[in-house]
Amino acid sequence: MTHTPPTEPHKKRKRDPEGTRDRLVRGALDLFTTIGYHESTTPQIAARAGVAEGTIYRHFKSKEQLLNSIYQAAVRRFQQTIRTSDAAAGCKETLESVAREWSTVAANDPAVVRLVFVRPPRKLLDHSSKAAFKEFKGDIERVLATGKSAGQVKRGSVEMWSDVWLQLISLLLEKVADSDWTHDETTADDIISAAWAAIAANPT
Amino acid sequence: MTHTPPTEPHKKRKRDPEGTRDRLVRGALDLFTTIGYHESTTPQIAARAGVAEGTIYRHFKSKEQLLNSIYQAAVRRFQQTIRTSDAAAGCKETLESVAREWSTVAANDPAVVRLVFVRPPRKLLDHSSKAAFKEFKGDIERVLATGKSAGQVKRGSVEMWSDVWLQLISLLLEKVADSDWTHDETTADDIISAAWAAIAANPT
Amino acid sequence: MTHTPPTEPHKKRKRDPEGTRDRLVRGALDLFTTIGYHESTTPQIAARAGVAEGTIYRHFKSKEQLLNSIYQAAVRRFQQTIRTSDAAAGCKETLESVAREWSTVAANDPAVVRLVFVRPPRKLLDHSSKAAFKEFKGDIERVLATGKSAGQVKRGSVEMWSDVWLQLISLLLEKVADSDWTHDETTADDIISAAWAAIAANPT
Amino acid sequence: MTHTPPTEPHKKRKRDPEGTRDRLVRGALDLFTTIGYHESTTPQIAARAGVAEGTIYRHFKSKEQLLNSIYQAAVRRFQQTIRTSDAAAGCKETLESVAREWSTVAANDPAVVRLVFVRPPRKLLDHSSKAAFKEFKGDIERVLATGKSAGQVKRGSVEMWSDVWLQLISLLLEKVADSDWTHDETTADDIISAAWAAIAANPT
DNA sequence: GATGAATGAGCTTTCATTCAT
DNA sequence: AATGAATGAAAGCTCATTCAT
Structure with missing residues (x-):
């Protein structure tokens, strides 16, 4: 379900391509455990990971699924x-x-x-x-x-x-x-x- | 369990002495500990207490203060x-x-x-x-x-x-x-x- | 319309009976011209006049009519x-x-x-x-x-x-x-x- | 006078470059000076600009800030x-x-x-x-x-x-x-x- | 993959007004 | 005449999610 994308090394990619998903996980984990799930907004999570808000949804179906994935x-x-x-x-x-x-x-x-x-x-x-x-x-x-x-x-x-x-x-x-x-x-x-x-x- | 007090069916219930605040506290407490604070909406809380939404704010400054009061x-x-x-x-x-x-x-x-x-x-x-x-x-x-x-x-x-x-x-x-x-x-x-x-x- | 109640001196009345309407007018006038009409709430107006909120509506049909009366x-x-x-x-x-x-x-x-x-x-x-x-x-x-x-x-x-x-x-x-x-x-x-x-x- | 710009009928209008903020300003300005600030509601302002209510807050921190920006x-x-x-x-x-x-x-x-x-x-x-x-x-x-x-x-x-x-x-x-x-x-x-x-x- | 402007449902809160007492 | 608890419509605002680019 929460299949980890293989992240094959490809040709052209912006900013640290291997890391996007990981940085999202890291940022969300810190935020969730620090200020709480409901208090952590998707803009905040995206900002922590240094990506745009929409990018979250390329890697996770929803905020809730992101949490479960981390958990x-x-x-x-x-x-x-x-x-x-x-x-x-x-x-x-x-x-x-x-x-x-x-x-x-x-x-x-x-x-x-x-x-x-x-x-x-x-x-x-x-x-x-x-x-x-x-x-x-x-x-x-x-x-x-x-x-x-x-x-x-x-x-x-x-x-x-x-x-x-x-x-x-x-x-x-x-x-x-x-x-x-x-x-x-x-x-x-x-x-x-x-x-x-x-x-x-x-x-x- | 959380038995609803037998509110006599009147046109407009008024002056249920001592009752409103207590029913608000009871309803909110049940809701907060059952589905969680953020998941409990003010419409739900009011409904549980059998009052209008605005009534919450006659007894408590905010939803957060209601929680603290109960706590x-x-x-x-x-x-x-x-x-x-x-x-x-x-x-x-x-x-x-x-x-x-x-x-x-x-x-x-x-x-x-x-x-x-x-x-x-x-x-x-x-x-x-x-x-x-x-x-x-x-x-x-x-x-x-x-x-x-x-x-x-x-x-x-x-x-x-x-x-x-x-x-x-x-x-x-x-x-x-x-x-x-x-x-x-x-x-x-x-x-x-x-x-x-x-x-x-x-x-x- | 804005008929001034004759305020006949009667038997039993609470707190300064002649003055209620006048105090309402005075308080509202000060409030309206100080902080503005929309910023003046009926609780504030009542408080200034030292009466209950509902009392406003014994003397004026609405907040707007109170303003017009004063004006x-x-x-x-x-x-x-x-x-x-x-x-x-x-x-x-x-x-x-x-x-x-x-x-x-x-x-x-x-x-x-x-x-x-x-x-x-x-x-x-x-x-x-x-x-x-x-x-x-x-x-x-x-x-x-x-x-x-x-x-x-x-x-x-x-x-x-x-x-x-x-x-x-x-x-x-x-x-x-x-x-x-x-x-x-x-x-x-x-x-x-x-x-x-x-x-x-x-x-x- | 405040002619509505000829929005081509599309399913979902997106990326009307440079337009959204300006239309918001225009609509709010007209509304504020016509019916007044307090009488102008955010749904009205949004409707005038042909956007959703939430869009206001993507461009301005609050209704008050919108006013100040225009002013x-x-x-x-x-x-x-x-x-x-x-x-x-x-x-x-x-x-x-x-x-x-x-x-x-x-x-x-x-x-x-x-x-x-x-x-x-x-x-x-x-x-x-x-x-x-x-x-x-x-x-x-x-x-x-x-x-x-x-x-x-x-x-x-x-x-x-x-x-x-x-x-x-x-x-x-x-x-x-x-x-x-x-x-x-x-x-x-x-x-x-x-x-x-x-x-x-x-x-x- | 990535973006970010746009969305809109739904939130908490306010407040003029009513009415049983 | 006076009260004040209750009302409920409507306000401003938030935010997870979508999608054209």
């Missing part, structure tokens, strides 16, 4: 972290390492973290965006499931405990993204531990 | 719970009882919970609304501070741990408001315990 | 000056004395002068207001006609020369009303002389 | 007349020739004359519009100053006497614009002479 890319980015994590590691260790990687993202690219974790624009997400997030959550639940079968996670539904864990990690990511706890390793570790404490059968 | 009332409502809680009780017990009272509110009046805990309309809150919330948070922090001086709460800033606790209670309230965990005492208790586990020095 | 009274006030001037005096002398009396009004009650001479709300005047002004102008023309038959006024239509004279006197009244030329007898005399010079057959 | 252009137009007048000519001759040129404008384009001379929308003019008019008046005063130093103008401030002269010329322009004195050379000359007589030291 799904962001979700996938975080999903990668889980999928490329060490499958052999224990549940606790995996969660910790994933959380730490996300924190790095939060420090370097706050916008993407806000979009997925802090203030997801629920009202505006289409079916496919919601599906993408569910898939992402499924990956987390799978990690927790291994911990549960090892008796490390509390009784009760895995879905619930991953919600709990995610909720606390979201708080961490928000604070890091806001530079409230900039590069404060100790505090970050405290929250990561707290998140584990909240869901662990025998907290250490 | 502040909602915050104060939750603040009451803390202020009227047993001052003699321990930190843990106070937090638990407060959380349980809020859960009841979440079940009976989901809208108010969503506005304050689940999706506060941060971009749209004025100075005085933000101050009201800060005061509310201050009350929570005071409770936690007593627990901390009793050695029950982890080391680190009280602000941080109340953020953590609130974050988890918000999840609970959201689920209850969404009727996902309706009247499921056990699950609610699990979350309340988890919230305490996350911040407790020696979790039990 | 006609103002015109009549200036008309009086001409009608009570010494019929035996010469044209020049009559005009001068009339102009001087109007100047006094301009100093004491600038609003009324602005309404009639400086910025008459032409678009908003009804038939009867226009007729009143025409009658007023007729009185001036009659004075000029005597001067003309005495050979003191230039050839050409009396209507035209009274327009010219009025135009210059209006400038004087505006300046006096604005306190630009406060109580500056010399300047006022200069303008009055200039007005005569403009229309006189043999200016002195 | 300033109009003032500059009259200013040109003075600045291009024969610098070598005497004061009296310069004023006469300027007045006559303005009369021609009044006959051909009444709207512009009404806006600047007859009923300037004072309440609605912004700072820069007021400055433009002051500059214009300064040019007139400069002409009068030369006459004064040649002993042709009465004693007293130049500002005052240019107000007087302008006041009478405004009357002329109004009548011409209203077609009351259409192409009546004699009457126009009478007023121009009267204006000079009003300010001249030794009227001839």
